Amino acid sequence: xxxxxxxxxxxxxxxxxxxxxxxxxxxxxxxxxxxxxxxxxxxxxxxxxxxxxxxxxxxxxxxxxxxxxxxxxxxxxxxxxxxxxxxxxxxxxxxxxxxxxxxxxxxxxxxxxxxxxxxxxxxxxxxxxxxxxxxxxxxxxxxxxxxxxxxxxxxxxxxxxxxxxxxxxxxxxxxxxxxxxxxxxxxxxxxxxxxxxxxxxxxxxxxxxxxxxxxxxxxxxxxxxxxxxxxxxxxxxxxxxxxxxxxxxxxxxxxxxxxxxxxxxxxxxxxxxxxxxxxxxxxxxxxxxxxxxxxxxxxxxxxxxxxxxxxxxxxxxxx
Amino acid sequence: xxxxxxxxxxxxxxxxxxxxxxxxxxxxxxxxxxxxxxxxxxxxxxxxxxxxxxxxxxxxxxxxxxxxxxxxxxxxxxxxxxxxxxxxxxxxxxxxxxxxxxxxxxxxxxxxxxxxxxxxxxxxxxxxxxxxxxxxxxxxxxxxxxxxxxxxxxxxxxxxxxxxxxxxxxxxxxxxxxxxxxxxxxxxxxxxxxxxxxxxxxxxxxxxxxxxxxxxxxxxxxxxxxxxxxxxxxxxxxxxxxxxxxxxxxxxxxxxxxxxxxxxxxxxxxxxxxxxxxxxxxxxxxxxxxxxxxxxxxxxxxxxxxxxxxxxxxxxxxx
DNA sequence: CTGTTAGCGCTTTCAT
DNA sequence: ATGAAAGCGCTAACAG
Numbered sequence: 043x044x045x046x047x048x049x050x051x052x053x054x055x056x057x058x059x060x061x062x063x064x065x066x067x068x069x070x071x072x073x074x075x076x077x078x079x080x081x082x083x084x085x086x087x088x089x090x091x092x093x094x095x096x097x098x099x100x101x102x103x104x105x106x107x108x109x110x111x112x113x114x115x116x117x118x119x120x121x122x123x124x125x126x127x128x129x130x131x132x133x134x135x136x137x138x139x140x141x142x143x144x145x146x147x148x149x150x151x152x153x154x155x156x157x158x159x160x161x162x163x164x165x166x167x168x169x170x171x172x173x174x175x176x177x178x179x180x181x182x183x184x185x186x187x188x189x190x191x192x193x194x195x196x197x198x199x200x201x202x203x204x205x206x207x208x209x210x211x212x213x214x215x216x217x218x219x220x221x222x223x224x225x226x227x228x229x230x231x232x233x234x235x236x237x238x239x240x241x242x243x244x245x246x247x248x249x250x251x252x253x254x255x256x257x258x259x260x261x262x263x264x265x266x267x268x269x270x271x272x273x274x275x276x277x278x279x280x281x282x283x284x285x286x287x288x289x290x291x292x293x294x295x296x297x298x299x300x301x302x303x304x305x306x307x308x309x310x311x312x313x314x315x316x317x318x319x320x321x322x323x324x325x326x327x328x329x330x331x332x333x334x335x336x337x338x339x340x341x342x343x344x345x346x347x348x349x350x351x352x353x354x355x356x357x358x359x360x361x
Numbered sequence: 362x363x364x365x366x367x368x369x370x371x372x373x374x375x376x377x378x379x380x381x382x383x384x385x386x387x388x389x390x391x392x393x394x395x396x397x398x399x400x401x402x403x404x405x406x407x408x409x410x411x412x413x414x415x416x417x418x419x420x421x422x423x424x425x426x427x428x429x430x431x432x433x434x435x436x437x438x439x440x441x442x443x444x445x446x447x448x449x450x451x452x453x454x455x456x457x458x459x460x461x462x463x464x465x466x467x468x469x470x471x472x473x474x475x476x477x478x479x480x481x482x483x484x485x486x487x488x489x490x491x492x493x494x495x496x497x498x499x500x501x502x503x504x505x506x507x508x509x510x511x512x513x514x515x516x517x518x519x520x521x522x523x524x525x526x527x528x529x530x531x532x533x534x535x536x537x538x539x540x541x542x543x544x545x546x547x548x549x550x551x552x553x554x555x556x557x558x559x560x561x562x563x564x565x566x567x568x569x570x571x572x573x574x575x576x577x578x579x580x581x582x583x584x585x586x587x588x589x590x591x592x593x594x595x596x597x598x599x600x601x602x603x604x605x606x607x608x609x610x611x612x613x614x615x616x617x618x619x620x621x622x623x624x625x626x627x628x629x630x631x632x633x634x635x636x637x638x639x640x641x642x643x644x645x646x647x648x649x650x651x652x653x654x655x656x657x658x659x660x661x662x663x664x665x666x667x668x669x670x671x672x673x674x675x676x677x678x679x680x
Numbered sequence: 681c682t683g684t685t686a687g688c689g690c691t692t693t694c695a696t
Numbered sequence: 697a698t699g700a701a702a703g704c705g706c707t708a709a710c711a712g
Contacts, residue, residue, distance in 0.1 A: 079705035398689035
């Protein structure tokens, strides 16, 4: 009994001959270790829970890749739970994961409210925020500086001579993709001496259609913008198509830039210029951080901010 | 102890007053039931494992939605495991899920080889294939008829007068998205009296780039096709852009049609005409089937084939 | 190096 | 309606 356990757990204290016999018996009997019993006895499940805000968002898929690769490397299983962009569901999923006794938790994207913090507090396993962060930096996190990324995107536009720059934003309740990127937009305007005009800002829901709708509104303005900054790629593509469907050109009549640089950025004509966030790395680094936390190694930087960069394609032109 | 268990499990044999006291104590102590211990004692985990072949594929995201909605309805947790399109990883993930004592397993997409069958056989929980099926229909499954869907797509092309019709296929090792759709293509050609010509078939890997590469090859042919059938949307969009980048028009010079009808089909200009598979329903129906199997209800149809339909947009024209 | 003995935190009879 | 007791399948000391 105990020897079988040792064999299965690669404990060196087993005579090779015995080990072999055990393996043979395992094979013959079709024995499959019961991870549940194992988890109960050892108080470890070697699995980490990942809550993914929206499974149909390509960004998160890429982040998940990074998470997985590192998790495999350290022999952790990962279980993904989709939360459908609903706060309630996020909280529920976090609790389910905790009940399942995961050894650690990765919370991806989305707002981190007091309710989240509350749920995190009751956990007695490490948690790291991935592609998001909380207001007071109480929880370890890895992310880019969204405000700065947006700033860089808009500065690219102003450097090309654009003065009338609209923004398709996410909801301001969303601290990363929403509020921070909006702040970056405002700061860039200010830095360029362009007065902020709130008729030039529309809130979208990150979907293609909402980008197109926002753009439609801008085009119908008396004095339409010469450039648009979209908080995300998908809305930017909606905007591009709306512009083209109106008989206008990108970037001839209107330039478009966004933050994200998902795979979709190359899947549109003209190809989308965007500030890239290193999605795979965000996933990989956050998982690595989590492994350290789970092993109780102490970490210097519990808040890591990864660099972003602008990738120039074809959707931005001069004025 | 036992009473707490009854309260937590909604067992009616508890005096309301006691129940109330227990709830208060739970609240006060911040007690969180241990799902692992629960699972061990009850031999049920109320969770089903879902293996998802490729998390970055939009099709599977939509199927997952359907799965989730029904799972929630029946109070099952679901844990998603990505397999990265690798057979080895699929097998590994299936075994991990089984070790974790899931109450049922949903295997999504991808080929079902003998090795898979082998792994399934050792499971003593129900399994259903979702958006795929095995050659001998040994395992319950829900899917569309891929061969028929492809046939319909190609017939649409021939009905518009096209005679020189190329195909961008998936690998023939993939029974659903690959082989079956290729067979449908051949059958439609035959039904239309068009000889099969294998210079008009290229194998892609389902990615945008591979669609573009295949199209590049077709365009450079001495006698280029007037229409292209792509096994999936993403490759079709790659093809459309390749055509446009070559200075040709869709559908003026070359028509494009595909099978899938993911959200992306509307996110390209011209919008993509495609045979739609009911992704959400495939997920929902397969999860529903699994719940029946898990409750040991006996089911009449262990192999369900859902209907598909063609949705006309702008990428197909007459000759 | 291997076997024995306690639990891990719950659910489930079985009494009461 | 509640408590007592056994045990789910494993791991983790502890002997030997």
